[in-house]
Amino acid sequence: MNHLPLIIKREYLTKVKNKSFIVMTFVSPLIMVALIAVVAYLSQLNNDKDRHISILDETGVLSEVFVDKEHTKYTILTDTNLETAKELIKSNEDFGLLYIEKSENPEEVISSVRFYSDESPSLSIISSLERKIEKKLEDAKLQKNGVDIEKIEASKTNVTIAQETFTGEKTSKIDSVLKLAFGGAAGYLLFMFIIIYGNMIMRSVIEEKTSRIIEIIISSVKPVQLMLGKIIGTSLAGITQFAIWVVLGGVLMLVLSMIFGVDMAQMQTPQQEMMNQAMQNPDVANEMQLAWQSFLNLPLVNLVIAFMFFFIGGYLLYSSLYAAVGAAVDNETDTQQFMLPIIMPLVLAVYVGIFTVIEDPHGTVSTVFSFIPFTSPVVMLMRIPFGVPIWQQILSFAILAFTFIFTVWFAAKIYRVGILMYGKKPSYKELYKWIKY
Amino acid sequence: MNNLLVADSVSKNFGNFTALNNVSISVPKGSIFGLLGPNGAGKTTLIRIINQITMPDTGQVMLDGEPLMPEHIQNIGYLPEERGLYKSMKVGEQALYLAQLKGLTKQEAKKRLKYWFEKLDIGDWWNKKIQELSKGQAQKIQFIVTVLHQPKLLIFDEPFSGFDPINANLIKDEILQLRDEGATVIFSTHRMESVEELCDHIALIHKSNKVLDGKLTDIKRQYKTNTFEVGLQTDTVESVTNAIKEKFEVMPATFKNLNDDVKLNVKLKAQENSNDLLKFLTSKAEVHHFVEVIPSANDIFIQTVKNN
Numbered sequence: 142m143n144h145l146p147l148i149i150k151r152e153y154l155t156k157v158k159n160k161s162f163i164v165m166t167f168v169s170p171l172i173m174v175a176l177i178a179v180v181a182y183l184s185q186l187n188n189d190k191d192r193h194i195s196i197l198d199e200t201g202v203l204s205e206v207f208v209d210k211e212h213t214k215y216t217i218l219t220d221t222n223l224e225t226a227k228e229l230i231k232s233n234e235d236f237g238l239l240y241i242e243k244s245e246n247p248e249e250v251i252s253s254v255r256f257y258s259d260e261s262p263s264l265s266i267i268s269s270l271e272r273k274i275e276k277k278l279e280d281a282k283l284q285k286n287g288v289d290i291e292k293i294e295a296s297k298t299n300v301t302i303a304q305e306t307f308t309g310e311k312t313s314k315i316d317s318v319l320k321l322a323f324g325g326a327a328g329y330l331l332f333m334f335i336i337i338y339g340n341m342i343m344r345s346v347i348e349e350k351t352s353r354i355i356e357i358i359i360s361s362v363k364p365v366q367l368m369l370g371k372i373i374g375t376s377l378a379g380i381t382q383f384a385i386w387v388v389l390g391g392v393l394m395l396v397l398s399m400i401f402g403v404d405m406a407q408m409q410t411p412q413q414e415m416m417n418q419a420m421q422n423p424d425v426a427n428e429m430q431l432a433w434q435s436f437l438n439l440p441l442v443n444l445v446i447a448f449m450f451f452f453i454g455g456y457l458l459y460s461s462l463y464a465a466v467g468a469a470v471d472n473e474t475d476t477q478q479f480m481l482p483i484i485m486p487l488v489l490a491v492y493v494g495i496f497t498v499i500e501d502p503h504g505t506v507s508t509v510f511s512f513i514p515f516t517s518p519v520v521m522l523m524r525i526p527f528g529v530p531i532w533q534q535i536l537s538f539a540i541l542a543f544t545f546i547f548t549v550w551f552a553a554k555i556y557r558v559g560i561l562m563y564g565k566k567p568s569y570k571e572l573y574k575w576i577k578y
Numbered sequence: 579m580n581n582l583l584v585a586d587s588v589s590k591n592f593g594n595f596t597a598l599n600n601v602s603i604s605v606p607k608g609s610i611f612g613l614l615g616p617n618g619a620g621k622t623t624l625i626r627i628i629n630q631i632t633m634p635d636t637g638q639v640m641l642d643g644e645p646l647m648p649e650h651i652q653n654i655g656y657l658p659e660e661r662g663l664y665k666s667m668k669v670g671e672q673a674l675y676l677a678q679l680k681g682l683t684k685q686e687a688k689k690r691l692k693y694w695f696e697k698l699d700i701g702d703w704w705n706k707k708i709q710e711l712s713k714g715q716a717q718k719i720q721f722i723v724t725v726l727h728q729p730k731l732l733i734f735d736e737p738f739s740g741f742d743p744i745n746a747n748l749i750k751d752e753i754l755q756l757r758d759e760g761a762t763v764i765f766s767t768h769r770m771e772s773v774e775e776l777c778d779h780i781a782l783i784h785k786s787n788k789v790l791d792g793k794l795t796d797i798k799r800q801y802k803t804n805t806f807e808v809g810l811q812t813d814t815v816e817s818v819t820n821a822i823k824e825k826f827e828v829m830p831a832t833f834k835n836l837n838d839d840v841k842l843n844v845k846l847k848a849q850e851n852s853n854d855l856l857k858f859l860t861s862k863a864e865v866h867h868f869v870e871v872i873p874s875a876n877d878i879f880i881q882t883v884k885n886n
Contacts, residue, residue: 144679151675155667353662357723360629360656361679363648561631574593 152374170390193235199243324523338379339463346467364557454541455518465552468559490516494523502527514544582607582762588637597623599786612777613766619783652681655729663708670704680727694722733764770876801873809867810840
């Protein structure tokens with residue numbers, strides 16, 4: 142008797158009708174969007190603050206490099222000494238004072254530069270000041286040695302290497318970024334999905350145990366069927382939730398950008414200014430076209446198919462383990478010791494994906510990890526945009542599928558015994574014994 | 579074929595622990611079969627094997643002449659001792675789901691549920707959640723779900739726990755009625771008075787072994803000691819007592835009576851019968867109380883478990 146559809150239906154409906162699930166589904170995107178809006182607002186607020194920095198330059202040669210910016214105002218102090226200048230800044234409640242001591246030896250001038258302030262300045266302020274002084278002093282040194290600065294400026298060149306594969310496809314740096322973004326997004330999505338819905342499956346198994354309905358259920362259905370039904374039903378609920386999140390999040394972002402978009406354009410933060418300039422630049426328009434081109438160059442069909450296979454394979458592999466953990470314990474607090482071995486390979490996969498795939502998508506490390514079944518779904522998904530031979534994908538998936546069958550068998554064994562065990566938390570040794578029952 | 583269920587030399591080990599050792603039972607059709615035993619004796623393991631929740635290591639179980647197969651779950655209704663329901667699910671939805679898992683169609687399940695809900699007077703619970711019900715109310719739902727698919731074999735593990743006396747009686751009557759309608763019942767409990775009341779056959783499992791089984795009346799016959807409880811009225815208590823003591827083996831008796839002067843348990847030898855005793859007693863005093871001491875299920879249980 143095949144009860145799988147019935148179990149899937151119940152699991153799905155119970156999840157979807159659950160109040161906290163509904164709240165999560167509709168409130169999470171709101172929270173996310175609100176968070177993004179708050180962060181955006183706060184960072185603007187931060188930039189809005191005007192800073193007054195006074196310069197006391199006894200050498201008199203460096204003053205000209207300090208040009209007022211939108212939120213940073215410089216005041217050049219003259220005819221005063223350090224102590225009175227300090228007092229003045231304090232009473233004016235200005236941000237700080239840059240002091241450059243006069244000296245015959247230029248090296249001493251360099252080491253004598255001091256910044257006085259009430260609160261310690263941010264790294265970016267200090268490095269910006271340092272850059273300004275460095276540039277001026279470098280120029281001064283060059284001039285002193287008889288080098289024509291203008292000639293140096295004129296001889297600066299910018300090289301952009303145009304990339305092309307042997308088959309004639311044009312690629313660019315944007316291409317790599319795009320590939321990374323796609324691979325990263327796919328891998329990370331899987332990671333999140335496993336953690337969120339794996340936990341949900343585990344809780345649902347524990348709930349059946351604690352409510353003691355489990356024995357009634359398994360006198361009607363095989364435990365494996367119940368486990369698979371649970372995994373599939375919960376996954377479908379998860380996909381539903383994800384789809385709602387994507388749609389709702391998209392709509393909210395659109396609404397938000399329409400409300401705040403006008404404001405943002407008026408703000409003209411430095412980044413936006415740069416963006417605007419860049420847009421007018423014909424080179425960048427060209428770049429955008431290249432980006433579109435590289436998007437089309439991605440192995441899209443391969444990407445979509447591989448995503449489906451590795452996503453499902455990886456998800457089922459891990460969720461069966463989550464179900465086994467749920468069956469082995471009585472309550473959620475006992476799950477910790479069994480969670481670690483599940484989370485570890487998953488986190489490892491994400492880190493390997495992020496660090497090695499960027500460096501060398503076809504290097505030994507990323508290739509090996511894209512075959513190990515517990516890391517392959519994430520790492521392979523990250524690699525595929527860079528073009529992975531089909532045979533490697535098929536082999537990797539075959540290994541994954543084989544392992545999946547094994548873990549489901551293994552999880553089902555633990556599940557079958559575990560769901561009827563109450564009381565003390567089992568050790569790994571006991572779990573091993575259960576497999577042989 | 580008189581036996582609905584036959585378990586033949588069933589053994590089950592969990593690691594080094596033997597839960598069942600060569601246990602065989604035969605459950606006659608249309609009977610109420612008491613499966614008894616102290617805690618941890620292996621009853622639940624045997625019941626789980628019958629329900630195909632666990633597989634036996636050796637031995638086999640036949641249902642109606644066929645070895646157990648997955649399809650047979652439709653013919654069995656099982657109310658486990660550790661029972662519960664999905665707390666946040668509605669009563670009606672839940673009962674429908676469980677009935678469908680037993681192979682009923684939705685329409686059929688609905689029809690039968692309606693009948694049972696009316697019969698047990700719980701019609702208006704359909705849209706309530708389990709967590710809103712009391713324990714006894716939830717037990718009623720569980721009982722209905724167990725019997726809804728009209729199984730040939732019903733297995734009840736402590737069916738009366740959690741019920742008040744009125745509802746326990748109600749459920750007891752339902753069990754008897756199901757038996758009369760042709761169902762066979764396996765009944766596991768520690769409450770010996772309900773064994774006495776309901777069971778035709780019993781089997782006693784102790785430390786993974788079956789130590790006793792058969793018809794309850796046969797077992798009682800086997801365990802009776804030819805002892806009679808007598809109550810006499812006389813003016814000469816001492817001489818009558820001594821006269822009886824001379825002729826028979828006598829033990830003090832404790833039963834409640836209005837005004838018996840002599841209360842004794844008299845054990846007869848194999849060649850003596852009750853008429854001999856009665857004749858002797860009537861010649862000595864006025865007999866007010868004369869009854870054979872029949873061992874109760876409780877006595878048999880305790881005696882068997884202690885002796886093994």
